Amino acid sequence: MIRLLLADDEELLRGALCSLLDLEDDLRVVAQAATTTDAVRLAGQHRPDVAVLDLEMPPTDGLHAAAQILARTDGTPPRVIIVTRHARPAVLRRALAAGVSGFVPKSTPAARLAQIVRDVAVGHRYVDPEIAASALTENECPLSDRELEVLGAARAGAPVSDIAATVHLAPGTVRNYLSSAMAKLGVATRHAAAHRAWEEGWI
Amino acid sequence: MIRLLLADDEELLRGALCSLLDLEDDLRVVAQAATTTDAVRLAGQHRPDVAVLDLEMPPTDGLHAAAQILARTDGTPPRVIIVTRHARPAVLRRALAAGVSGFVPKSTPAARLAQIVRDVAVGHRYVDPEIAASALTENECPLSDRELEVLGAARAGAPVSDIAATVHLAPGTVRNYLSSAMAKLGVATRHAAAHRAWEEGWI
DNA sequence: GAGCGCTGATGACATCTGTCATGCGAGCTG
DNA sequence: CAGCTCGCATGACAGATGTCATCAGCGCTC
Structure with a gap:
């Protein structure tokens, strides 16, 4: 049994x-x-x-x-x-x-x-x-840990200042991570990047 | 039966x-x-x-x-x-x-x-x-049809120009609708508004 | 027809974002 | 130790975004 x-x-x-x-x-x-x-x-x-x-x-x-x-x-x-x-x-x-x-x-x-x-x-x-x-077969997630963390905080549409606060980073740093994540994913806005990362199951 | x-x-x-x-x-x-x-x-x-x-x-x-x-x-x-x-x-x-x-x-x-x-x-x-x-008891959705339409197109994180294209409106008009939707929902970005509208089941 | 509300649009302005070059310190590697 | 990378940060700049005042057209009502 x-x-x-x-x-x-x-x-x-x-x-x-x-x-x-x-x-x-x-x-x-x-x-x-x-x-x-x-x-x-x-x-x-x-x-x-x-x-x-x-x-x-x-x-x-x-x-x-x-x-x-x-x-x-x-x-x-x-x-x-x-x-x-x-x-x-x-x-x-x-x-x-x-x-x-x-x-x-x-x-x-x-x-x-x-x-x-x-x-x-x-x-x-x-x-x-x-x-x-x-x-x-599928390619691995190309994002670093920090990029994922920042994208996770960006998911609800918060402005950079809020994201920086929740992640405990400087706003400029947050923008850098978002920027590189967007470049890796080939999208134009961080919200599109967050959306995509969510759909892929990365965050 | x-x-x-x-x-x-x-x-x-x-x-x-x-x-x-x-x-x-x-x-x-x-x-x-x-x-x-x-x-x-x-x-x-x-x-x-x-x-x-x-x-x-x-x-x-x-x-x-x-x-x-x-x-x-x-x-x-x-x-x-x-x-x-x-x-x-x-x-x-x-x-x-x-x-x-x-x-x-x-x-x-x-x-x-x-x-x-x-x-x-x-x-x-x-x-x-x-x-x-x-x-x-809950209050009705405060958003107009156009606002909902625009928010729906904004959900994936697209920039305003893309939204305007999919909704067949001028970019400035789109920004007006987004702005009023954001004001009604009390949030700071259109992505937050879209997120919220989605969670509430409005779009 | 005047007044009103709604939709769609424009332009100006302040602010926020995205991009990029750069700097600083910690850790590691020869 | 010198050189190197990597994580984090800053500053400057162009372009996108949010806000606001304003306007034209349209349908409706009084």
């Missing part, structure tokens, strides 16, 4: 997956969470074999939760499967770096999920083949 | 909902679609009693599909239920204006969906109570 933790902020999906997976004789959902904090807490309490975490979850995100769950020192931590609608190569890379065992886009057929859970439970890894292929 | 059309671009959710609803004795999913075009086509072919449409679907969106499905002239069109993660009062208003019978955020418990489908099938309407309350 494989014991599952299910975490997703959308009740509709979580509930549907729960009943879907519970239909399988060898799977049992032992805990559900709608937030990352609950997910981490319940993972500690219930010690599931596999934790299925949505990537987009308040208050942080699935990767933070995964890192915390995997960092537990007493006993073996559960295997973690990340489920996401935002399935981009950059996200996959970050997920694997965090030590997750499965990476499942929401475009995966529901019927296959149970088998993925079983595979992961016995120690295998599962990565969506299409995303994996993209991750190998 | 209530015959259902299920449309959602996320296989995972669509598949899970399908098996969930098929468990009910009086419901049967007769067609599934991942795009709005398929949804419209299959609604014509299979004549379901109820169509459950995701709002966020390529290539257009669930409201367009709903409008097309409801516009059919031969026979009675199906009742339409819109499911969305982006549950804001403005979206609800647009959905009701399009003639849909149900408005269900993805935060709704999965177990309740079957009952909502039954209610809608017999002619009732269902609107998520929380969103409905917000729609009644």
Whole structure:
């Protein structure tokens, strides 16, 4: 019997997956969470074999939760499967770096999920083949850490002075980073750069 | 027996909902679609009693599909239920204006969906109570049509000249609309305004 | 027809952005 | 140590953006 933790902020999906997976004789959902904090807490309490975490979850995100769950020192931590609608190569890379065992886009057929859970439970890894292929062929993110940080702060449309304040840099420096990021991405405004970086999953 | 059309671009959710609803004795999913075009086509072919449409679907969106499905002239069109993660009062208003019978955020418990489908099938309407309350109390979108149009074109971070080209207006005019929109929203840049308008579901 | 509100446009002006050259200090590398 | 790169910062400059006053046309109402 494989014991599952299910975490997703959308009740509709979580509930549907729960009943879907519970239909399988060898799977049992032992805990559900709608937030990352609950997910981490319940993972500690219930010690599931596999934790299925949505990537987009308040208050942080699935990767933070995964890192915390995997960092537990007493006993073996559960295997973690990340489920996401935002399935981009950059996200996959970050997920694997965090030590997750499965990476499942929401475009995966529901019927296959149970088998993925079983595979992961016995120690295998599962990565969506299409995303994996993209991750190998697509070019890496060309932006430096600082550029990403600054773009992240620019995402909501804030003026340079605000960005500089949140990133703790001089306004001129911020403009330099934005400028180089824009040059690398081939766009004309920092907002276009931020938009693009977001779509690519870089920030 | 209530015959259902299920449309959602996320296989995972669509598949899970399908098996969930098929468990009910009086419901049967007769067609599934991942795009709005398929949804419209299959609604014509299979004549379901109820169509459950995701709002966020390529290539257009669930409201367009709903409008097309409801516009059919031969026979009675199906009742339409819109499911969305982006549950804001403005979206609800647009959905009701399009003639849909149900408005269900993805935060709704999965177990309740079957009952909502039954209610809608017999002619009732269902609107998520929380969103409905917000729609009644929250202030309406303060922006004019032109302002919304211009903000929509500004969303990807394009410079004013590009926006002017896509909207077929003079650059100076575009700046006026952007300026008034920014004033109404109390923000300092058009990108912040566009971001805000997007989050509120206005564009 | 005068008045009013709305849309679309123009021009002037202050400010913000994007670009670029440059400087300074920390770390590393010969 | 000298030379080098790299992260961070500054200053100057052109062009883009935000603000504002103003105007013309159009439809509407009194």
